[in-house]
Each structure stands twice: as structure tokens, then as C-alpha cells.
Amino acid sequence: MKTLNFWLLLLLIPIMSLNSIAQEEEDDDDEDYSMYDDYGTDEVIKRYNTVKVRGGSPQKLVSLGYDFALPHDIEAGSIGDVIPGETQRAQHYHGLRLSANLPVLSNRKILINIGANYAEARYNFETIQLQNPLHRGLYSDIRTAGINTTIFKPLNETHYLLGYYMAEYSGDYNLQNMQSLSFIKHTWLGVFGWKFHERFQFGFGATQSYRAGEVNYFPIIMYNYTAENEKWGIEALLPARGHFRYRFNSRNLLLAGFDLEGTSYHLSGQRWDLGFPQNDEPSMANIENYDNTKLELRRSEIRLNLKFEHALSDFIWISAQAGYAINYRNDIDSGEFFRGFFRDIPYVQENNVAGVPYVQFSINLVSP
């Protein structure tokens, strides 16, 4: 009996394990890989280029940041004969910078991202006895919130199209005092480009943008390049930004260059009683289409900067930035209009803001 059981079990064990053994394949690390030269397909595969350039800085999917600028003078110009010019010293301005830019459709044929952004500049002055409407407007804090979408469409292995649209809601509003949606600004951009190889992407196109403070139309150049050694590179979307990049390794980057930042902020002159002259003020008669309910601060600065980016993990990066913000425009207009390339329409108020050192920190969820 014992002998019979033993033989039965002996028979059973290999049968039970036979099936699983038959379908397992052990990995062979000493494989001759040259045999795979002969593997192919009869199918014609259409290939597409990708938006990323090898060695480039990671794309920020979600970013939580903070911006802080040091003390500087803000010289407000006169407004007609009604309000005299005045200089005040800002102790600082600071604020949150939040953004999200997430893929909703991403495959080899198309990439569609949707995004949102928020940035604020909270001003503190050395005195709160502010007379000039510019200083009083800034003291109310200015902020911008926007939504955007980016579409990258590769046409083949080399050519691509890039489109971008953003709607921005900018002004001295807050949750208790929102402004009309009619003050929303629209930015768009279109690029046709080439990806010559994995390390070089070039494109050109045009944009309607408020980066220079007021609506304008620019030709644009997209230039992303990484040197053969993958240490050096250039990331540029001119004239909006341009940086040289040094890559210590895949987890640490240094960028040196500039960003042109700006938009047009609606100033709620009447609601906040900022002291802007009334529409029928005689001294304003020579200001074209003056309307103190449609005042806009055309604010733009060129930020020369050095950015250090470091990976905490595969997808969490921190960024520290220090730089110097040069005032490009900080003037006030009445209403929304395109000044034109050559038209010399005066501003309601022309102002000068001194250059100011600043720092910015952010923590980011990235796509490397």
C-alpha cells in the first residue's frame, strides 16, 4: 500500500507542475543580441517626432511657487494737470505663483494639454499715505488668473505644428470685488517647426501676446538645442524667454537667461476711488478715448535670472531662481486697443519703476 501511494505521488507531482514549467521562460542574460538585427516587420510604420528634446529641462505639470522682490522706487507720472507725479518706495512685492499644465490626450500622433495659472503681486510701501492712483492701485494688489491649452501635432519624424491659446483675467480684483469678464485678455501662438534630431528643435511662427504689457503681435522663434555631450543646451521661445542650460547630471540643471513677463491689468479706478480724473475732465480731453472705467496697467518686466533645478525624486523637482527684474513698461492706458507698430498714442500715465532684485522658489510635479 505504502509503495503504491509513493508511486502515485511520484507520478502526480511532475504532472501537476508540468504545465507551468512548460510555459515559463527563463531569462537568458548571455544572449547573442546580434540575432535581433534580423527582426523586422512588413508593416509600414509611420513615425512621428516628439515635443521633448533630449537633455532639456523637465516640463512642469503642476507648480506651486513663491515670488519675492526687494525694495525699489516706483515713480508715478502726472495725469494731465489733475494729478501730479510722485515717487514712492515699495518695501517689496511678493505673491504666489501656481500653475498646472496636464495632458488630456498624449500619444505619438498628438499631444493636447490643458492648463491653469495664477500669479499675484502684493505690494507694500514704506507709507500708506499714498496719493497717486498708480501707487494706490498697486497697494490694492494685482493678480492674474488664466486657463490655457497647448496642442502639439507632429506631422512626421521631422515637422511639427504647435498651437497655444490662453484666456487671462488680470486686475486689482479680489474675491469680494470681481471685475467684468469683458476684461479677459486672449493670447495665442502658432509655430511651424522642425525637429532635426533628438537634440535640436527649431520653429518659427507668430503670436498675439500681452507679455510686453499691452496687446502686440510678434514673430516668434522656437529654439531648443542640446550639445552632443548633453551638458550644454539652449531653451528659447523668443522674445518671451531664452536660457542657456548646463546639466550637471539628469537630476540637476542650471539655467541662465531671461523671461519677459507681463500682461495688462484692469484697474477699477472708479470703484476703488483711486483718484483718476473723471471722463469729462477738461485736462483729459487730449487723451484719446479716455474712460476711467476702463483703465489698464500695462505692466511688463524683463527678468534676467539664474535658475537651479533639482530632482527630489523622479517626478518631484524644486526650482530656486534669483535675478534682476528690469521694468519694461508700467504705464496706464484707457481701454483695450492695439497701439499699432508705429502709432504714437500717449499713455494716460507714464511711469518708471526701478530695477529690482528678486527670488523665486517652486516645487513642481514634472514630466522629465
Next chain:
Amino acid sequence: MKTKKITFPLLVVSLLLFFSFSHDSVKSVQDEEGDKLVGVWEPGHGKAKVKITRVGSKYFGKIVWLLEPTFDDGAKKTDRNNPDPKMHDTPLLGYKILKDFEYVGDKTWENGTIYDPENGSLYSCTIKMKNDNTLDVRGYIGVSMIGRTDTWTRLQKKK
């Protein structure tokens, strides 16, 4: 009496055999479906070939061919973008970039990871077979929504 003693062990063995075969036959159907992933595949960029095998109940894929097998300085490509410096000298040829995939039915393999040697990052990954010769390979960060889908094509030995 003697017959009864023999019958009981035979019954046990028969039952064991029955359950073993029925379990194995279900498993084998599942494995057969899952094993459709096994083979040599080409990612959408066409710059590599990846051989997928099954080890135990999981599927793994390693690089078996590179269009550009060397760096610009002529050295064989290694995993130099890996955040772990110990891996920097590991050759990319033979590198397991797909790991731990499990067949979950419906021509889908889940719970695996895909490694991108271009930036040294490891993504969560799901593989879906569109047809016998085409895979949708989706690498993602945390949640499936934040990711990118690549199309891989099955390769056959031509000679």
C-alpha cells in the same frame, strides 16, 4: 478489505489530479492569453527592439537591439542617466525596461513599470493589446491620466 484501503488513496489522487488539471486548464487559458505579449516589439520611435518574456506569472521586457548602440564617443551605451550612480556603467543592451507586468484579462497587462533610459525615470505602465501585432503602451505618473501612450509593433524574424 484490502480493496477499500487502495480505493481511498486512489480517490484522493484522482481528486488532486482533477483539481490540478482543471486549475491548470483555467490557468493555462489565462496564460495563453497573457503569453500573447511574449515576443520582440519595436517602440514607436523605432530606435530600439524590446524582447518580452514571462518569468513565473509576470512579464518582463529587455532591450535587445539599439539603432544607435554607442554614445558619440564610441563607448557602448550605458544607463548613465540613472539616478543611482552604481547603475551608470550598466549596458543598455540587455537592460530590463519593462518589469512586473501581470495579465489581468481583456488583453491588458497591468501593475508593471517602464523605465526611460533617456531621463532615468521609472513610470507606472499599462499595456493593452490592440491586435496581435500592436500594443498601446501607456507610461504614467501616479494616475493614468497623466501619461503618454506609445504604439509598439511586433517584429518577426525575417531570415
